[in-house]
Amino acid sequence: MELTKNKSTDIILRSNNSQNDYEQQISMLTNQNKAYSLKKTSKFYQILFFIFLIICGILVILLITTFYSLIQTQKKLSIALNPFSKEPKLRKLFIENEPKVECKTEACYKATNFILDNLNTSADPCVNFNQFSCGKWLSEQPNDKDHFTIAYDKMLVGISDLFKSNINTDDSELYKNMKILYQSCLNQNHIQNNSDIEFFTYIFKEFGSWPLLENQIQSNQFLTDTHFGFEKILSKLQGLQMPFLFSFLSDEFDSKIIMNINFPKDYCKFQNFYPKSNTTRSKFIKMYKNFLDLIKDSLNIEKNSHSNFDEQIDEMLQVAHRIYFINSDLYQCGRRRGPHEYIKKTIDELDTLFNQNKTNFFNFKKYVNFLNEKATRQIDSNTQVVMFKLTFEYLTNLLKSLNELNLSSSQFQRGFMNLVHFHIIYSILKPSEVFSTPHIDIILPIRYYHNLYQYSKHTGRLNPMENLEMIYKFSREKICANSVLDSFNTPDTEERKELQNLFLTKKFDLSLKNQSNLIFSKLLETTYEVIGKQKWIDENTKSLIEKRLKMMEHKMLFSDEVLQPKKNFSSHNLTSSYVMNKLIMRQYAYSRDFDMVGVEQKNRLHDKEHIFDIFEANLLNIERHNVLLIPAGVLIEPIFNQNNPIYLNYATFGSFMAHEIFHLISDILLHYSSEQTRDNYINKVHCLIDNYEKYTKMYYGFEIDGTNSMQEQISDNFGFLIGFKTFLKEMEMNAHMSDILLPGINYTPEQLFFIRYSQSYCRKRDKLSQKDFEKYHVIHEYRSFQVSLIPEFKDTFKCSSNVFMNLTQCKIFDI
Ligand SMILES: [Zn+2]
Incomplete structure (x- = not known):
């Protein structure tokens, strides 16, 4: 009896659905036993036979329910795990039913809080996934703020930390200059009291007088x-x-x-x-x-x-x-x-x-x-x-x-x-502009800005000062950090190397580079695998894609060269006058740019390093160089944390990288593949285009040509599929932090992947500007939502319908 019961328990517990059935059976069994001991009749063998029949019956029922639930679970999992070998399904099944471990680290608590700060649990993920994953963010955060602006902000804080301290004698000449610029920018008293005199004295000396300002000069100067x-x-x-x-x-x-x-x-x-x-x-x-x-x-x-x-x-x-x-x-x-x-x-x-x-x-x-x-x-x-x-x-x-x-x-x-x-x-x-967030770098006394603002408010057209209020909202420290970036991050200069060096060695975890290289190679592996599986791509194109991907250069986070010790630098003669410092640095940037004329591209400083700006919180695919840039700026929280469960990092960073990889593949499919493959591709992509056009029409009331953003839509689609599949593969291999749960948040790793991906595009914009905005990048809300239009989503969230917001599920790639 004990043995049978234990055995049954083992099997039954593997399926949560059958838990109640099991309890009923057990209680029935117990009642039977009680009845038996109370009666103590002489019909011992009769009863024994009767009990035996009951037990047999129960065992048959148990076996049937267990078998049924086993099949059900396998069915669900087999969809998510379809492309993999047979064994993982079973192995996965066991993992699913073992109590999972909750992650109790600081990073995990932070990740949980961040997800909850975006999430609206009262929305139904199967109905509107953007509302579900971003609902809270959309109702609480200001327009245009998103995860990328937070990461950029965080980086600016790191940069300003570098320049707050007093100048040291052992600081490099350039470091001193950066500190001087930064500190002159913070000195708002000087700006309010002196900057306009300094500025106009210089300007009048360089350009001559302002005729309407000086009666005297105009009569003489403008005669000949x-x-x-x-x-x-x-x-x-x-x-x-x-x-x-x-x-x-x-x-x-x-x-x-x-x-x-x-x-x-x-x-x-x-x-x-x-x-x-x-x-x-x-x-x-x-x-x-x-x-x-x-x-x-x-x-x-x-x-x-x-x-x-x-x-x-x-x-x-x-x-x-x-x-x-x-x-x-x-x-x-x-x-x-x-x-x-x-x-x-x-x-x-x-x-x-x-x-x-x-x-x-x-x-x-x-x-x-x-x-x-x-x-x-x-x-x-x-x-x-x-x-x-x-x-x-x-x-x-x-x-x-x-x-x-x-x-x-x-x-x-x-x-x-x-x-x-x-x-x-x-x-x-x-x-x-910093990441489409306008801010004002106060260089002259504030009254000049107000004067311009008053006018632009009246014109009622494009209003360049509409965010004048941000003067008071944006911290001056961040503005000054951005100003240092603006002045010393000029391509092809030693200044840029020095600035990068300072930031990386003092404010950045250098070990992230190896980790992201590893993620990158895993994504590439999945990419080859998935492309190989697509029946609609001909073999020649497949090998061309593989060849091109192997030729693609990628620049991960930063160039090691910037970590090398530096030579002596020249001084820029900066002073306590912020406005004059800005003018000096502008002239310097101009002359550096001018000096590049006639230079052979291949001789350009550090061989293409000039296009690599580590401070970008963005990934870029530079087609003409066949280079993929993954700047350090993108590996900053909330986008990335190396102590996060890996599904969170694959949902963000992994998917973004795969998105960029696909731009190259798409180029081949459109321009270098066989006619048949290209037609197949275009037919498949039409599903996405139609969805997008339908969506903007339905929810914004305007017609948009979805083909403009086709490249971005398909790259998004590929991006999250590759991110998802790579993460699933990692989980198969029991990779560290692959199936650990987040504390106090009741979602599976797979569900969290979708949620976190979708949240990358939590951003509110005013509706009128939507139409104009991101002609080639899809509306954020849609990018966030698009991830729910793949079959894998429906299974992960156990949605009964496969139609979301009247849009079509687009299956483009078999993963
Ligand atoms: Zn893109």
């Missing part, structure tokens, strides 16, 4: 052409990284680095500053006047208003209109439209071309000579320049059109200079 240096002013603006009309920067082209003429980045913002109605015109004038008054206050200039104020404003706006709006239909706020056609000319040839277009006040060669003045290396008339045909068209039309303005040359010069000064002040006041 010889005093007006159009080319000189444009080159100086370029040197301060405040490009005007066009920007002139080095770019990689074929094997060499050459100059690239392009649209100024802020073109769209300038357009929005131009007053388009009478109301905004008067607001614009008021803002402009206020700027002048603020400067006059600081510089102790008398506040007499100009007799010809309106006339000057009118001239300025005429010039501005030509610059901002000529051929602007060719551009959508600076974004290129139409074919990517380039022209490639030498400086000489370009000069002739500009001259042919009657742009007599613009001499291209002269402009280049001025640029040379600020750089160490010189570019000559044979240096090649590349630009889009559209940019050239814009420029020649612009120069021609400026020439045809109905203004005398002194009026033009006055208007132009009034605009240049506005441009300078705008360029220094505008918010910077």
Whole structure:
């Protein structure tokens, strides 16, 4: 009896569903035994036979239920574990029923809390997985905040820790400079009291006066052409990284680095500053006047208003209109439209071309000579320049059109200079962007920002200062850390190496590099395996994919070279003036960029290290270099913690890496595979595209062309499948921390994988900006939700339906 009971218990307990049945059987059995002992009749053998029958009956029932539940469990598991060998299913079955161990480490408690800070348990995962995994986050966190911004923030805190301490005599020259910049940035008193005087004194010395600011000078300076240096002013603006009309920067082209003429980045913002109605015109004038008054206050200039104020404003706006709006239909706020056609000319040839277009006040060669003045290396008339045909068209039309303005040359010069000064002040006041989170780096006294903000609030269009409130929300320390990054993380410089070295050796766990290399190789292994399994990909393409993946270079976290000891560095002569320090560093970055012109790409510093910015909290796949960049910035909490159960790291970091790997595969499937394979691929991807279009239409009411984001959708899909499968394989092998549970949270490792993946994209955005946002990356909410559209999800969460939010389950890859 005991033996039978124990045996049954063993078997039955393996299936939770049968637990109650078992208890009933046991209690029946016990009652039978009680009845038997009370009666003590003479019909001993009869009863014994009767009991024997009952026991047999019970045993048969037990066997049937056990067998049934065993099959059920196997069925469920076999879906998740389908691709693997037969034995693991059974082994898995036993593990499933052994009481699992809860992880009690600090990392696990932290991970639990973080998951709970996102999760909304009252939502049904089978109905809307984004609401389930992110519901709490969405209701509590501000717009645009996500896990990546938290990681970036955390890194900024680490960086600012590096620069808080006093300067030590044994600090490297560069470390000293970084500390000086950081500490001058923290010195808000100095900024509020002195920075504008320092700034404008410098600017007026470099660019000449602001005509509307000084009556005296304007009458003399703007009478003759010889005093007006159009080319000189444009080159100086370029040197301060405040490009005007066009920007002139080095770019990689074929094997060499050459100059690239392009649209100024802020073109769209300038357009929005131009007053388009009478109301905004008067607001614009008021803002402009206020700027002048603020400067006059600081510089102790008398506040007499100009007799010809309106006339000057009118001239300025005429010039501005030509610059901002000529051929602007060719551009959508600076974004290129139409074919990517380039022209490639030498400086000489370009000069002739500009001259042919009657742009007599613009001499291209002269402009280049001025640029040379600020750089160490010189570019000559044979240096090649590349630009889009559209940019050239814009420029020649612009120069021609400026020439045809109905203004005398002194009026033009006055208007132009009034605009240049506005441009300078705008360029220094505008918010910077950190991961799409605008913040304001206070460089001038706060009143200047408020003045600009008042105006941009009235224009009601794109509002570059809409986050002015963030001045007070964003900690100054983080802003200053970002400022150090901005100034010393210039590609191809020793500065960048030194900054990376400081951060890595003092604030980063270097052992993470080996760990992530290991994860990477495991993901690649799964990738080969999964690609090999796809019947819809022909064999040639499969081997091409494998070949290309093996050729792919990957840069993991940081280059070991940055850990090498450093040479002596030159000093940047930084001072206690933050605004001047920023200008010095801008000029330095410009001259370093200029120095790259003519350099063979393969000779570029550290062989492609220049594209590797360890501080990025993002992964990048640089197709033209066949390089996958996995910067250290992405291995920061909450994205990654090496003490986490591995399913959490595979859900985030693992899936992101596999996403990037797939970009390469997708490129092969689309462009280098057989026609049949490509057609198969496109057919399969259509399921995703249709879903996305259906979803945006249904929930946002707008039509979106899903093919734009096709690459991202399919890479997401592949990413989480490979992440998931690699984790399952690890669990098969009993890998450390593979099936340990999180404390106080009642989900299986598989479920937690899905939850944690989905949570990576918890982010709220205001609905109006959704349409514009991330044309090539899918709306976050959808990225978060998409993981629930695969068959493996339904089984993991035991969903009865296979249709979520009226969308289709897309099975693209057999894993
Ligand atoms: Zn991508």
